[in-house]
Amino acid sequence: MSDTTQLHHQVTEVLRDKIVDGILRPGTPISERELCEELGVSRTPLREALKVLASEGLVQLFRNRGAIVSPISVEMIEDKLAVIAALEGFAVRQVCLQATNDQLKDLENLSRQFSRQFDSGKPEQYFDLNQSFHHRLVEMTGNSVLIDMHSLLSRHVRRPRMEGVRHHVPTAEVLEEHEAILKALLARDAVSAQAAVERHLRRVAQTVVQYFRSR
Structure with missing residues (x-):
């Protein structure tokens, strides 16, 4: 596994845990800038992680409007x-x-x-x-x-x-x-x-x- 892929997986795991554990609540806007600073990563692995979480139903992505934690239906x-x-x-x-x-x-x-x-x-x-x-x-x-x-x-x-x-x-x-x-x-x-x-x-x-x- 390359360093880039490993970083992408690590960021995905951290964000998934934040959502599952309720630290990021349903409907909460996701600030890429704040998360990049907190995790010490660039926007590329963060955005890749958001795509994975969107496929799992945990995040909703909006073109040119960022992302939010998915509401629970x-x-x-x-x-x-x-x-x-x-x-x-x-x-x-x-x-x-x-x-x-x-x-x-x-x-x-x-x-x-x-x-x-x-x-x-x-x-x-x-x-x-x-x-x-x-x-x-x-x-x-x-x-x-x-x-x-x-x-x-x-x-x-x-x-x-x-x-x-x-x-x-x-x-x-x-x-x-x-x-x-x-x-x-x-x-x-x-x-x-x-x-x-x-x-x-x-x-x-x-x-x-x-x-x-x-x-």
Whole structure:
């Protein structure tokens, strides 16, 4: 990776974190001059980073008028979470059919780690552990198209999901839902695995959407 590409990725990560963590709020104008000074970079890597974040739905670009942090659309969140549920429903069916026993064991170990480290008082840690489980599920399919689509949509909804998690304390119900998914996978019961993961993600979507609609 060239120094220019690495710098571009670093700037993208910093800006993404600022938006996801709520430091840059929805609708906030993005000052290129201020960010260049803060990050110690030229406008070229910053503008490349903004293009990436625009593709993720985090930034809106306007010709000759700069950029703003994208407003959060409840309807868009709901639609994207529904598609993620469908993708993961397909993924678990494939995992039941083709995953090796060692792969399922690795997933079981990841799930156990999530259970041991679950702490409703640490929303960021909870979110990262939870995402690791779901991303691993999709990666086990080996389907590059599915993996890319799931990764892109997951980045799109990371900001509203993080905000929802911070204001809605996760409960042990999450652990029970993950256990149901894992149990079906270990039994290679594709129908039950799909039902379990879609039920879990529907509840997640309802929680996030209800939070934003009640603000």
